[in-house]
Amino acid sequence: MPRKPKSDFGEFISFLLNLSNKMKKFFVLALVLAPISLFAQVSDNFNDGLFHSEPPQIRQVEWTGDVGKFIVNESFQLQSNADATGDDTAQLRTESTLADNAYWECWLEMDFNPSANNYARIYLVSDTEDLTSKELNGLFIRVGHTDKNICLMKSQAGKNNTTLIKGTSNRLNNATNSLTLKATLNKLDVFSLYSKLENENDYTLEGSCSLKETFTSQYFGLSCYYSKTRSKNFYFDDFIVRELRDDEQGNSEPPTDLTAGDALLSEIMFNPPTGGDEWVEIYNASDKMIDLKDLSIATRKASDGSLNKAYPLATESTPFQSGEYLVVTKSRENICPYFTCQEGTLYAELAIFPALANESSIIVILNNITGDVIDEVPYDADWHTAGISNTKGISLERSDFDKPSDDASNWHSASADIGFATPGYQNSNRTSIDNINETEEFTVIYPLSDLDSYIIRYRFNKSGFRCHARLYSSSGRLAAVIAENKLLGTEGEIMWNGKGSGDLPLSSGIYILFLETFDSTGTAKKFKKPVVVK
Numbered sequence: 192m193p194r195k196p197k198s199d200f201g202e203f204i205s206f207l208l209n210l211s212n213k214m215k216k217f218f219v220l221a222l223v224l225a226p227i228s229l230f231a232q233v234s235d236n237f238n239d240g241l242f243h244s245e246p247p248q249i250r251q252v253e254w255t256g257d258v259g260k261f262i263v264n265e266s267f268q269l270q271s272n273a274d275a276t277g278d279d280t281a282q283l284r285t286e287s288t289l290a291d292n293a294y295w296e297c298w299l300e301m302d303f304n305p306s307a308n309n310y311a312r313i314y315l316v317s318d319t320e321d322l323t324s325k326e327l328n329g330l331f332i333r334v335g336h337t338d339k340n341i342c343l344m345k346s347q348a349g350k351n352n353t354t355l356i357k358g359t360s361n362r363l364n365n366a367t368n369s370l371t372l373k374a375t376l377n378k379l380d381v382f383s384l385y386s387k388l389e390n391e392n393d394y395t396l397e398g399s400c401s402l403k404e405t406f407t408s409q410y411f412g413l414s415c416y417y418s419k420t421r422s423k424n425f426y427f428d429d430f431i432v433r434e435l436r437d438d439e440q441g442n443s444e445p446p447t448d449l450t451a452g453d454a455l456l457s458e459i460m461f462n463p464p465t466g467g468d469e470w471v472e473i474y475n476a477s478d479k480m481i482d483l484k485d486l487s488i489a490t491r492k493a494s495d496g497s498l499n500k501a502y503p504l505a506t507e508s509t510p511f512q513s514g515e516y517l518v519v520t521k522s523r524e525n526i527c528p529y530f531t532c533q534e535g536t537l538y539a540e541l542a543i544f545p546a547l548a549n550e551s552s553i554i555v556i557l558n559n560i561t562g563d564v565i566d567e568v569p570y571d572a573d574w575h576t577a578g579i580s581n582t583k584g585i586s587l588e589r590s591d592f593d594k595p596s597d598d599a600s601n602w603h604s605a606s607a608d609i610g611f612a613t614p615g616y617q618n619s620n621r622t623s624i625d626n627i628n629e630t631e632e633f634t635v636i637y638p639l640s641d642l643d644s645y646i647i648r649y650r651f652n653k654s655g656f657r658c659h660a661r662l663y664s665s666s667g668r669l670a671a672v673i674a675e676n677k678l679l680g681t682e683g684e685i686m687w688n689g690k691g692s693g694d695l696p697l698s699s700g701i702y703i704l705f706l707e708t709f710d711s712t713g714t715a716k717k718f719k720k721p722v723v724v725k
Contacts, residue, residue, distance in 0.1 A: 231433040232286075232287045232411075232432045232433060233285055233287055233411055233430050233431065233433075234252070234430070234431055234432075234433075235251075235252040235254075235285075235429075235430045236267070236428060236429050236430075237263045237267050237268060237269055237428060238267050240263050240267065242254045242258075242261060242263055242269055242283070243255065243258055252285050253285060253286075254283040254284070254285050254412075255284060255285070255320075256281075256282045256283040256284050256322075256412065257273075257280075257281045257282055257283065258283070260272060260281035260422075261281065261283060264426075267428070268300075268426045268427065268428045269426065269428065270423065270425065270426050271415050271417070271422060271423055271424065271425040271426075272422075272423055273415075273417070273422040273423065274422065275419040275420065275422045276419060276422075277418070277419050278308055278416075278417070278418050278419070279417060279419075279422070280323055280414055280415065280416050280417070281414065281415045281422075281425075282321075282322045282323060282412060282413065282414040282415070283412055283413055284314065284317070284320065284322055284410040284411065284412030285410065285411055285412065286409065286410060286411075287408060287409075287411035287432050288408050288409065289316075289408060289411075289432055289433070289434065290316045290405075290406040290407060290408040291380075291405075291406070292376065292377065292378050292434055292435050293376045293432070293434065293435055294373075294374075294375050294432070294433050294434065294435045294439065295315050295372075295373070295374045295375075295411075295431065295432055296371070296372065296373045296374075296429065296430070296431040297313060297371070297372055297427060297428070297429060297430045297431070298369075298370070298372075298427070298428045298429045299311060299313075299370065299372065299425070299426060299427045299428070300368065300369040300370075300425075300426040301334070301335060301363075301367070301368045301424060301425055301426075302367050302424040302425075302426070303366070303367070303421050303424050304339070304363075304364065304365060304366055304368075305334070305336060305363055305368065306335070306339075307336055307337045308416065308417070308418050309417050309418055309421045310333065310335030310336040310416050311333075311334045311335060311413065311414070311415055311416070311425060312331045312332065312334070312413065312416070313331060313332040313372060313412075313413050314329060314330075314411060314413065314414070315329070315330045315331060315332065315374060315408075315432075316329040316330045316406045316411075317329040317331075317346075317408060317409065317411070317412065318406075318407050318408065318409055318410075319409070319410070320409070320410060322413075322414045323414060325348065327346045327348060328347060328348050328406065328407070329345075329406060330343065330344070330345055330346070330355075330382075330406065331343075331344050331346060332344070332372060332374065332384065334368075334370075334372070335363055335368075338357075338360045339360065339361050339362065339363040339364045340357065340358040340359055340360050340361070340362050340397075341359075341362065341370075341384065341386050341397050342354050342356060342357050342358055342397075343355045343356035343382065343384050343398070343400070345404075353509075355382070355400050355508075355510050356382070356384050356397055356398035356399070356400055356510060357398065357480075357510065357515075358386070358397035358398065359395075359397070362386070368388070369388065369389035370386050370387060370388045370389065371386070371387045371394075371429075372384075372385070372386055373385040373386070373387075373394060375435055375439060376402060376435070377439070377440045378440055379440075379441075380401055380402050380403050381400075381401060381402070381441065382399065382400050382401075382402045383396065383398075383441075384396070384397040384398055384399070385397060398480050398510070399480070400480065400482065400508055400510050401482055401484075401508040402508060403507060403508055404507070404508075411430075411432050413427060449481065449485060449486075449558045449560070449561075449563070449565055450563075450565075451563065451564060451565055451566070452476060452477075452565070452566065453475070453476060453477040453481060453565055454473050454474070454475055454476065454477070454481060454486060454511070454556055454565050454566060455473065455474050455476045455566050455589070455592055455596065456471060456472070456473060456474075456554060456556060456567075456568045456589065456596060457472045457516065457589050457592075457618060458471065458472035458586050458587065458588050458589065458605070458613065458614070458618060459471050459547070459554065459568065459586060459587045460586045460587075460614075461547035461548065461570065461572075461587075462572070462584070462585075463525075463529070463583075463584060464529045464584035465583075466525065466528075466529075467525050467528075467529045467584070468520050468522055468525035468526060468544070469521075469544060469546070470518055470519060470520035470526055470544075470614060471488070471518075471520075471547075471554060472516055472518050472519075472613075472615065473517045473519060473556065473566075474514075474515075474516055474517075474592065475511050475512060475513050475514060475515050475516075476592050477513055478513050479513060480510050480511065480512055480513065481510075481511040482508055482509065482511070483504040483505035483508075483509040483510075483511050483517070484503060484504070484505045484507060484508055484509060485558060485559050485560055486503070486504045486505075486511075486556060486557065486558070486565065487501040487502055487503045487504060487556075487557045487559050488501065488502055488519055488541075488544075488545060488554070488555070488556055489501035489502065489545060489554075489555045489557060490545045490547070490552055490553055490554060490555065491553035491555050491567070491569075493551075493552075493553065498555060498557075499545060500545075501555075501557055501559075502541050502543055502544070502545060503559060504517075504519060504539040504541070505539060511537065516536065516537070516615045516616055516617075517537045517538070517539060517615070518536060518537070518539070518614045518615045519538075519539045519541065520538065520540060520541070520544060521540060521541060521543075521544045522540055523538045523540060526614055527614075529584065529612075530610050530611070530612040530613075530614055531609065531610050531613075532614060532615065533615055533616050536614070536616065537615070538615075549572065550571070550572050551569070551570060551571040551572060552569075552570060553567065553568070554568050555567045566596055567596060567597070568596045568597060569597055570587060570602070571599070573599075574587055574599050574602045574603075576603050576604040576657065576678055576710075577710075578657060578676060578678075579604055579678065582604065585605055585612070586604075586605045586611065586613070586614075587602045587603070587605075588602065588603055588604070588605050588613065588618040589602055589618060590603060590618070590653075590654040590681070603655045604678055605618070605619050605680070606619035606678055606679055606680030606683055607677055607678045607679075608680060608683035608685065609680065609683065618680075619680030619681070633647060633648060633650070633706055633718050633720070634647075634648045634720075635647055635648075635704065635720060635722055636648060637723075638689065644686045644687055644688050644689065645686070645687040645688075645689055645722070646684050647660065647673070647684065647686075647687060647706070648682075649679065649682060649683060649684075649685070649706070650682040651679070652681070654680070654681050655710040656679045656708045656710050656716075657676055657677060657678050657679060658674055658676075658677050658679055658685075658706055658707060658708045658709075659674060659675055659676065659677075659706075659707045660672075660673040660674035660677070660685060660687075660704070660705070660706050661673065661704075661705050662687075662691070662702050662703070662705070662722065663703045663705060664700070664703075665700065665701055665702070665703070669692075670691045670697055670702055671687075671690065671691040672692070673685065673687045673704075679708070689724060698724075699724055699725050700724060701721055701722070701724075702722050702723075702724055703719055703720070703721060704719065704720050705718075705719045706719070706720075
């Protein structure tokens with residue numbers, strides 16, 4: 192069983208409480224705890240061995256909820272103690288009305304590596320008693336889950352939870368995770384989230400955000416999400432909920448020092464498929480969280496260089512994390528039916544989206560606070576990869592974020608392998624300094640059954656290649672045309688069903704797969720590899 196050393200003050204409190212129980216002098220407990228209640232709504236270290244009242248003892252902090260699923264262990268820690276029956280939740284809450292100018296702190300340990308089924312939530316602000324209710328409005332810290340990180344989440348009744356602060360992925364990728372959480376919401380409506388792992392001396396800032404919304408709170412609490420093997424592996428201690436002191440306020444809002452290049456246009460769909468919407472993709476190339484309400488999008492007039500009307504990407508504080516992709520459009524519902532969309536993609540859906548001409552236009556991303564240009568791309572339909580006769584429904588992708596935004600050679604048509612667009616995730620033509628020196632190659636992955644296809648996997652260190660892929664018999668006879676003038680990305684896969692011309696089965700034997708690639712500059716590469724057909 193894990194043990195966390197108690198403070199001398201905690202031991203002193205424990206001594207007095209035990210003395211109080213033995214002598215039946217309840218007024219001693221009240222006198223000892225009275226100073227704490229003057230500045231804290233919640234202060235509980237469980238040194239009395241309880242988390243809810245057991246007559247004749249009355250606790251200052253009364254936890255309610257799934258009381259049968261928790262105990263206070265011999266280390267004076269609140270511990271989950273549910274029956275191991277399967278995936279379930281366990282929650283406790285206590286009254287707390289503090290929702291602004293607030294300070295929250297607690298210690299917790301998860302004696303396991305967290306996952307989507309095993310993680311914890313600390314509810315800082317809740318307007319409902321049931322912390323698992325879909326009608327809950329409030330704020331909670333999610334500890335663990337898929338990304339094994341620490342996040343601030345906003346819960347809105349009837350809507351999906353929104354991530355306001357996304358902590359570092361895999362920070363909690365350990366067999367056991369002991370940490371202290373600290374969160375503040377100051378008078379400037381700036382929320383800051385900190386964590387300190389057991390082996391760390393200082394707190395790490397997980398992130399900050401502007402929080403302009405007004406919340407109403409009735410409860411502070413916790414919930415454990417667990418599978419049957421983790422039902423007794425959550426530990427909690429040292430809860431504090433109090434007002435934020437003047438010396439803890441800080442004197443500024445989260446960084447709004449957006450500079451050119453912090454947010455980069457990454458992909459442009461200016462000629463969407465029939466029925467689809469135009470859209471652009473933006474990449475957070477900075478090392479900081481960007482608030483979407485600080486960004487807007489506009490187009491520039493080619494005639495005199497002036498800007499058309501700019502449209503803010505958000506009307507309320509919305510975090511755009513470092514390394515994250517954002518899709519800006521009218522409606523995601525008019526994107527996903529035509530292209531592969533990934534779960535968790537961040538969208539900015541605008542009532543009015545600036546019109547993008549099918550031939551050329553200039554897209555500008557602006558800093559709403561200063562009016563400065565963050566990124567600008569004067570795209571042209573001619574930037575599409577040469578040889579494509581119809582570019583409708585094909586996006587332009589940026590290859591390298593380190594190259595200038597207006598460099599035509601840095602933009603290419605999205606690969607056919609991925610459906611001609613990658614809204615909200617890494618481009619099919621993405622290149623960088625890191626992969627320039629990677630070996631160019633292609634490999635063949637054989638089918639596992641008659642229903643599977645051969646997979647021809649390729650990788651190049653530059654964008655803009657097209658290819659012919661043909662299969663020849665050992666005597667040199669053309670046996671199959673696998674791809675003809677196919678548009679490739681920097682890496683991807685070509686599928687082949689293993690059949691020959693006319694979709695007829697091939698005779699068993701050894702064949703030669705010949706891959707010829709070429710780009711608009713005349714650069715050509717040839718690869719060949721033996722393939723066994725059974």
